Amino acid sequence: MSERHFPDLMPSPGVTRESLPWWEAVLQGRLVVQKCNACGAERHPPCPCCARCGSHDVGMRDTEGTGVVYTFTVVHQKFIPGMPEPYVVASIELDGTDGLRVVSNVVGVEPSEVRIGMPVEVFFEHMSDELVVPRFKPRR
Amino acid sequence: MSDPARQACIVGVGETRYAKWGGITDASERGLACQAVANAAADAGLDVHDLDGVGSFADDRNLGVLIARDLGFRELRYAGMSWLPGGGGACGAVGAAALAVEAGQADAIVVYRSLCQGQHYRFGSAAASVGQLPKPGLTQASNLLEAEMAFSLPFGMFSAPIAYAMVMQRHMHLFGTTSEQMGAVAVATRAHANRNPRAVMHGRPMTLEDHQGSRMVAEPFRLFDCCLENDGACAVIVTTAERARDLAKPVVRIAAHAQGAPGEYGWGPFLDTNGSDDLYAGGGANVIAREIWAKSGMVPGDVDCAQIYDHFSGLVLLMLEAFGFCEKGEGGPFAESGALAWPNGSLPNNTHGGSLSEAYMHGMNNLNEGVRQLRGESTSQVEGAETCLVTSAAGVPTSGALLVRD
Ligand SMILES: [Zn+2]
Numbered sequence: 286m287s288e289r290h291f292p293d294l295m296p297s298p299g300v301t302r303e304s305l306p307w308w309e310a311v312l313q314g315r316l317v318v319q320k321c322n323a324c325g326a327e328r329h330p331p332c333p334c335c336a337r338c339g340s341h342d343v344g345m346r347d348t349e350g351t352g353v354v355y356t357f358t359v360v361h362q363k364f365i366p367g368m369p370e371p372y373v374v375a376s377i378e379l380d381g382t383d384g385l386r387v388v389s390n391v392v393g394v395e396p397s398e399v400r401i402g403m404p405v406e407v408f409f410e411h412m413s414d415e416l417v418v419p420r421f422k423p424r425r
Numbered sequence: 426m427s428d429p430a431r432q433a434c435i436v437g438v439g440e441t442r443y444a445k446w447g448g449i450t451d452a453s454e455r456g457l458a459c460q461a462v463a464n465a466a467a468d469a470g471l472d473v474h475d476l477d478g479v480g481s482f483a484d485d486r487n488l489g490v491l492i493a494r495d496l497g498f499r500e501l502r503y504a505g506m507s508w509l510p511g512g513g514g515a516c517g518a519v520g521a522a523a524l525a526v527e528a529g530q531a532d533a534i535v536v537y538r539s540l541c542q543g544q545h546y547r548f549g550s551a552a553a554s555v556g557q558l559p560k561p562g563l564t565q566a567s568n569l570l571e572a573e574m575a576f577s578l579p580f581g582m583f584s585a586p587i588a589y590a591m592v593m594q595r596h597m598h599l600f601g602t603t604s605e606q607m608g609a610v611a612v613a614t615r616a617h618a619n620r621n622p623r624a625v626m627h628g629r630p631m632t633l634e635d636h637q638g639s640r641m642v643a644e645p646f647r648l649f650d651c652c653l654e655n656d657g658a659c660a661v662i663v664t665t666a667e668r669a670r671d672l673a674k675p676v677v678r679i680a681a682h683a684q685g686a687p688g689e690y691g692w693g694p695f696l697d698t699n700g701s702d703d704l705y706a707g708g709g710a711n712v713i714a715r716e717i718w719a720k721s722g723m724v725p726g727d728v729d730c731a732q733i734y735d736h737f738s739g740l741v742l743l744m745l746e747a748f749g750f751c752e753k754g755e756g757g758p759f760a761e762s763g764a765l766a767w768p769n770g771s772l773p774n775n776t777h778g779g780s781l782s783e784a785y786m787h788g789m790n791n792l793n794e795g796v797r798q799l800r801g802e803s804t805s806q807v808e809g810a811e812t813c814l815v816t817s818a819a820g821v822p823t824s825g826a827l828l829v830r831d
Contacts (some may be wrong), residue, residue, distance in 0.1 A: 291581070298575030299566030300492050308563055308575075330576045330697060336545070355698065356598070357592035359644040364583050374582050374643075376591060376698035386698045401598045405776075412561035418579050 287375040287411045290392045290420065292367030297416060304329045306345050311390045316407045318385050329385045348408040351424060352379040355386050359396040360404060371396050377421055393422035432680045434669035434831065435521030437535075437662035438793040439464025443583035445623050447543025449656035458487045458539035459495050461658035462619035465535060468640050469662050470673030476536030476662065480522045482514025483787075493689045503531035503762030510692055512736050512818030515788040516826045519829050520682030522663040524670040532664060538789040539658035573696040585736060586651050588695040589820055590643035593739040595706045597645060599754060601764060602742065604645050606757030608636035610738040610774075611649050611781055612752060613766035618768075618778025621804040625653055626782040650738040651656035652780035659789045661796065666831070675800045676831035680723070680812075693821040707753070708743035708819030717814075718749075721827045725750045728827075729810040730798050732791035734818040735779040741765075743819040745772075767805040776805040792826070 300308055310317040319331040323340035334341045353368075357375035373391045378384055388405075391399050405421040412418055441460045442449075449457065467471040477500050478490030485506070493501045503525045515538065517742045522534035566572035582588055596602050615631040616625035631649065639648040670677040686709040691697050694708055703711075718724065725748060733744045742756025750772055751759035759765075767773040776782045777794035784790055795815040797803045803810075816825040 293561055295561065295581070296578040296583075297561050298579050298631045299571040300563050300575060301566050301572040303565070304566075304572060304575055330573060330700060345608055356591045356595040358587055358594055358646075359641075360581065360587055360590075361643065362584075363817075364581070368581065372581055374587055374591065386696055388582055389580050397624055401594070415560075415562035420580070 287409065290369060290390070290410060291412075291418070292365060293412065294367065295412065303333055307331055310345055311419050314409050314417070316348050316350045318348055318379065318382055319343055320346040326384060327382055329387060339365065348382055349380045352405055352421070354378040354399060354401055354403045354405060355400055356401060357391065359399070373387045373390065373399050375399070375421070387419070390420045391422070392420055399409050426504060427527060428668040430665060431527050431529065432666040433663050434523050434666050435519070435661050435677045435796050435828065436664050436669045436672050436674065437465040437469025438660070438796045439466070439468050440623070440659035440790065440793060441657050443655050443657035443764055445625060446654040446656065449541055450543070454539045454544060454658070455487050455492070455495070457536050457656075458492050461539065462492065462496055462535050462537055463658040465660040468674065471533060471662065473497070474499050474534045475534050476620035477501060478505070478522060478531035480505040480507075480534055480536040481538070482507035482518040483511045483578050493591060496719040497606070503534050507602060507684070507764070509817070509824055510821045512734055512788055513821040513823035514552065514817060515683060515792060515819045515824070516815055517684035517824030519661060519663060519679070519826055520684055520685060520824060523679045523682055526663055526665050532668065534663045535660050536663065536789070537658060538659035538786050540594045541656045542654050543656060547565055549570050561601060565590070569771065570692070573692060577696055585695060586646050587643045589737050589740055590646045591698065592694050592706060592708070592820060593645055593737070595702065596739065597745065599702060599706055599755065602739070602757035603646070604637065604678075606761045607645070607650055607738040607742070608633050609760040610735065610741045610765060611636050613770070613799040614735060614775045614779045615782045616804045617776045618782035619779050621783060624778040624783040625655055626778060629793065631790045646737060646739070651773060652736045653782070653785045654763040655784045655786065657784055657786060659793055660784050661789070661792045677799045678829050678831050680827045680829045681717045681720035681825040681826070683713040683720065684822070686822035687712060690822055695821065706743070708740060708747060709821070710744050710747035710816070710819050710823055713816070713823060713825045714748040717827050718826050723812070723827065727812055728772065728814050729812050731774045731814045732776070732779070732795045733774055733814070733816050734788045734791060735781045736818050741774070741821045744816050747819065748814065767807065773805065773807050776803050776807065791815050797830045799828055
């Protein structure tokens, strides 16, 4: 069983035709970004079409699952019972993606030690058999 | 500008009493909206039945077509809703009303905001959707906003302070901005509120030490960096110059207004942290700044005072930078120099007390104060004020208006 950091009561994602492939990939333990099958442009969050070439033929591609902390905050409010306090919300710039960022968490380190530029790697928190959420830890 | 006789002016400003969150229990939000509109009409010397348009922004619960009926408008000729999110929309809704009166679509349009947050869940908070599912899983998003929030909520980005703390953390990293510099914004604003009996924080002075001692909410934001949450309502009335000159109060013209953001900005960093440093840590306000200076033919030095939306102290700095009141990254030192404080600062800002200390009305009250400054009615009156820049929020697609004394 994988480690748990956040409680069951965390909000679950509301998905659409555009975002479902992203969450399905996460469920399989893959962190992906959207890629245009026509021109190769990448973006996050996923959208119905490519902003560069206009193609609606868009798919997903795997990332390396590593990145650096672009920015973050240490949150000192307790919104939901069972949440770590304080906890870190961060924007992670993904390696090999031309600077695409995802919002996530950094765990496995004292919040006071998180820094902009810190190298991190993804891990997958199994919230249930139907939901997996990608979060990050300092890169070893 | 087409017909000068039809140039848009603000002729009436009004509000209800402002109270802390949940503090108004003897009226509904809808009832407060009606009171504020009626007060604005009375301020203008207009019969409320002669209003013929309603405008608002960002999913106002208090539907304009119903408010118009509630108040007995003889006709409704304009009903405008801006897509600009929450704090971004007040000036945009007034700008749209200005275009409508200039085009002759309507003659007297009221734009309002009413909030009884104790009676509804807080705008800008996802708290209503937290913990609603029996077990974690994927659900169907019911609208585009919920679809976007799927990439922030599951990670605990539950509220605006968290999202904008991340923006300011980046600004601090890039430019060396400090908590004390953000504190300078909050302290100046509180001092103004202490001169304004309408302000919720009237009679509650605050020093920089108080600011530094307030509890941390989301680093770097302390409690006193964050806006209030309030009950109340306020409204402004837009009409033509020709009509304005027959009414009760000195005429305030809308010299320029603008709305928008760079195309890739989307809803801004509340939902999406992508984009260049210029975009992400710049607040997205460069588009409205460029438009307002171009349309008005003015420069920052022409502005006598400002009412810059202050959902968070630090975001004021981003807006000041975008408009060129200081260099990019220099917002912190600019605030720290005392520039924003009445009466000696070069740009007295939020002279009513803003969202940090007068009331959180999604920035509509900034328009009321801008008008009062140019009429000579402010409780922190800038001597001889002829121009006032009013803006909505940095950090979302936003809007602004440059007001001038006629
Ligand atoms: Zn493409």
